[in-house]
Amino acid sequence: MINKDKIKKFRDLRTPFYYYDLEVLNNTLSTLRKESEKHGYIVHYAVKSNANPRILQIISSYGFGADCVSWNEIDAALKAGFDPSRIVFAGVGKSDLEISNALKAGIFCFNCESIPEIEVIDDLAQSLGTIARIALRINPLVEAHTHKYITTGIEESKFGIHTWELDNVMNRLTELKNTELIGMHFHIGSQITKLSVFQSLCTHINELNEWFSSRGRELKIINVGGGLGIDYENPETYPMFSEYINLLHEFLDLKAGQELHMEPGRAVTGQCGSLISKVLYVKNGSNTLFAIIDAGMTDLIRPALYQAHHKIENLTSRGDLYRYDVVGPICESSDTFAKFIELPETKRGDIVAIRSAGAYGEVMASRYNLRELPAAVFSDEV
Numbered sequence: 001m002i003n004k005d006k007i008k009k010f011r012d013l014r015t016p017f018y019y020y021d022l023e024v025l026n027n028t029l030s031t032l033r034k035e036s037e038k039h040g041y042i043v044h045y046a047v048k049s050n051a052n053p054r055i056l057q058i059i060s061s062y063g064f065g066a067d068c069v070s071w072n073e074i075d076a077a078l079k080a081g082f083d084p085s086r087i088v089f090a091g092v093g094k095s096d097l098e099i100s101n102a103l104k105a106g107i108f109c110f111n112c113e114s115i116p117e118i119e120v121i122d123d124l125a126q127s128l129g130t131i132a133r134i135a136l137r138i139n140p141l142v143e144a145h146t147h148k149y150i151t152t153g154i155e156e157s158k159f160g161i162h163t164w165e166l167d168n169v170m171n172r173l174t175e176l177k178n179t180e181l182i183g184m185h186f187h188i189g190s191q192i193t194k195l196s197v198f199q200s201l202c203t204h205i206n207e208l209n210e211w212f213s214s215r216g217r218e219l220k221i222i223n224v225g226g227g228l229g230i231d232y233e234n235p236e237t238y239p240m241f242s243e244y245i246n247l248l249h250e251f252l253d254l255k256a257g258q259e260l261h262m263e264p265g266r267a268v269t270g271q272c273g274s275l276i277s278k279v280l281y282v283k284n285g286s287n288t289l290f291a292i293i294d295a296g297m298t299d300l301i302r303p304a305l306y307q308a309h310h311k312i313e314n315l316t317s318r319g320d321l322y323r324y325d326v327v328g329p330i331c332e333s334s335d336t337f338a339k340f341i342e343l344p345e346t347k348r349g350d351i352v353a354i355r356s357a358g359a360y361g362e363v364m365a366s367r368y369n370l371r372e373l374p375a376a377v378f379s380d381e382v
């Protein structure tokens, strides 16, 4: 909770900064642990959503694994106490150096997206005298029997291996001696709030599971990826872990000995973070009032990049409601956080909170316009 005491202290801090509410983070993590443990599911936190060292340490202290998309993320996860045997490495473009480093670190599994990538991993594993455990990231958007969609799939997505390629992949794997196929992996998108989407994913996974076992391959790991959304309209709400995990339990037909893994990112870190900023100027436009704040798209790029919506609150005004466009100081028109939103009368010096900014916020900050990177402030520090 951002109470009066906190707001008073915010006034003395250099803005903008990310404010992390540890109570929200810990509540989120304990719910996720409780719900996943019910069924023995294994969680790999998607580090790319927030790689702040303290956040990583807190998440690792719950015993979760990590889902990483670069060597630097693996390195950060290791430094934060994640166990290498619980780290998975995803991404369409893993470099040779990243693969070698990950092999040397003894990570659990490479989630692979193409035959050429698997060949390089095999090669590097051989030169290091080791065996790489791999899972295939399969692109479930493609219905193997619908030719039209296959074509669309090829054109649209750089991610994953198409189902029609699986025969080739399996054949190639029999020739590779330093890779061991242990699982299949999926990641169908992000900010998914309709749980029925995950139900379709389950149906697809069940079919593939049958396909592998009909070829005498029992894969130990089924990794459903991440993507569970959060409610950006209602920053106080928690993600639907219980509904999500129950749905997986109900609709996935796991075979004996198969483990279910998942990789939530946004759902873990989204609601614990707010971007705190000060109003610099209020300026009259021809049809609107601009509230120009000292945070910009360099601090939180989601609205500019994906037209994402974040709830914005003026923490220091209780005046009458007016309509504002809330914009940043960066020299780009897309540097707009919200258009025509209602805020209590806003003036220079007011403190605003851009809510639900814990995921894909601080971690995507840049120094464009040579701005300072935003600081991180934790609720037990102020």
Ligand SMILES: *Cc1c(COP(=O)(O)O)cnc(C)c1O
Binding pocket: 046, 048, 049, 067, 069, 090, 091, 187, 189, 190, 191, 225, 226, 227, 228, 263, 264, 265, 266, 267, 359
């Ligand atoms: C980004 C990503 C995730 C996390 O996605 P969220 O939508 O933040 O849950 C999980 N797995 C993979 C492979 C990813 O690329």
